Structures are given as C-alpha cells and as structure tokens.
Amino acid sequence: MVRLRRVGNLLNLSTPLGVLLATAGRARIRGGPHGLLLAEGCRLPFPDAGAMTIGDVVLTTGRFGDLVGRFPRVLDHEARHADQWLRWGGLPFLPAYLFCAGWSLLRTGDRAVGNRFERAAGLADGGYPDPPPRR
Incomplete structure (x- = not known):
C-alpha cells in the first residue's frame, strides 16, 4: 500500500505540492516511517x-x-492523512478537508473534533482531544 500511495500522491501532484511548501519554508526533508517524507523546521x-x-x-x-x-x-495519524490524499485524488482533498474543519469548528468549537478526516485518522493518535460536540 505504501508504494501505491507514494506513486499515486506523486502523480496526483499532492506530494510535489508538499515538497514545494517544505522547500519554500526552508524545512529539512528526510525519509520517515510509512514511506512519509518528514519536513522539520518549516518556517511557513x-x-x-x-x-x-x-x-x-x-x-x-x-x-x-x-x-x-x-x-x-x-x-x-499523518500516514492516514497521506492515504486520504490518495483516496481523494490529490488536490481535491484540500477543499474537502477545509470544509470539514470549518464545519467542525462551527459545530464543536474545535476544527478537529468533528472533522471526519481527523476522526478517520485517529484523534488520539494525532494528539487531539475527543470532547462531545457542542450543541
């Protein structure tokens, strides 16, 4: 699955966008687990x-x-987000994610708690709390 995701995210231009942002932010890029590229010290x-x-x-x-x-x-958690980028065909994932983050913020007061993409990636694994949604 990792090889398929890496090729797919390269072809759908999401990984090149990530490398471009990391480079623009003067981050140090190195290989990491799950076939991820880790960009540390990003100044964006x-x-x-x-x-x-x-x-x-x-x-x-x-x-x-x-x-x-x-x-x-x-x-x-971040590897699950990389899988989401692949499933959504790359760049279309960004507006979908932002919509869900906004909806979560309106519904719960937190951009992650009610965000279907964050929940699917595992809130606790990402360091997010899991309070009940605000009414």
Missing part, C-alpha cells in the same frame, strides 16, 4: 497543529523527535 505559518500532511510530506515547525515524544502515534 501553520494552523495550531503539531504537523500538517500534504500528500506524503509531513511538515512541522519543530522537530519530529519532540512531536513523537509527546504523541507516539502521530506519524501513524
């Missing part, structure tokens, strides 16, 4: 999450050692 503005996945590229402003120290399964 991020949402207040520890990491963000674009295709097979996981970007963070800090270091993955620190992030994994706090959330040991975070790279499992």
Whole structure:
C-alpha cells in the first residue's frame, strides 16, 4: 500500500505540492516511517497543529523527535492523512478537508473534533482531544 500511495500522491501532484511548501519554508526533508517524507523546521505559518500532511510530506515547525515524544502515534495519524490524499485524488482533498474543519469548528468549537478526516485518522493518535460536540 505504501508504494501505491507514494506513486499515486506523486502523480496526483499532492506530494510535489508538499515538497514545494517544505522547500519554500526552508524545512529539512528526510525519509520517515510509512514511506512519509518528514519536513522539520518549516518556517511557513501553520494552523495550531503539531504537523500538517500534504500528500506524503509531513511538515512541522519543530522537530519530529519532540512531536513523537509527546504523541507516539502521530506519524501513524499523518500516514492516514497521506492515504486520504490518495483516496481523494490529490488536490481535491484540500477543499474537502477545509470544509470539514470549518464545519467542525462551527459545530464543536474545535476544527478537529468533528472533522471526519481527523476522526478517520485517529484523534488520539494525532494528539487531539475527543470532547462531545457542542450543541
């Protein structure tokens, strides 16, 4: 599955977009588990999450050692997002994700808790709380 995802996310242009963003943010890119490319020290503005996945590229402003120290399964969570990029055909995933994040924010007061993509990637693995939705 990893090889299929890597080829698919390359062809659907999501991984090249991730590499472009990592390069623009002057991140250091290296290989990681699950066939992911880890981009550390990215200087682009991020949402207040520890990491963000674009295709097979996981970007963070800090270091993955620190992030994994706090959330040991975070790279499992990010690999599931890389799978989502493939299933959604690449770039169409971005507006779908943003819509779900906005809907979650309106519904729960948190952009991840009610976001179907974050839930499918495993909230706890990503370091997100799982409170009940706000009414």
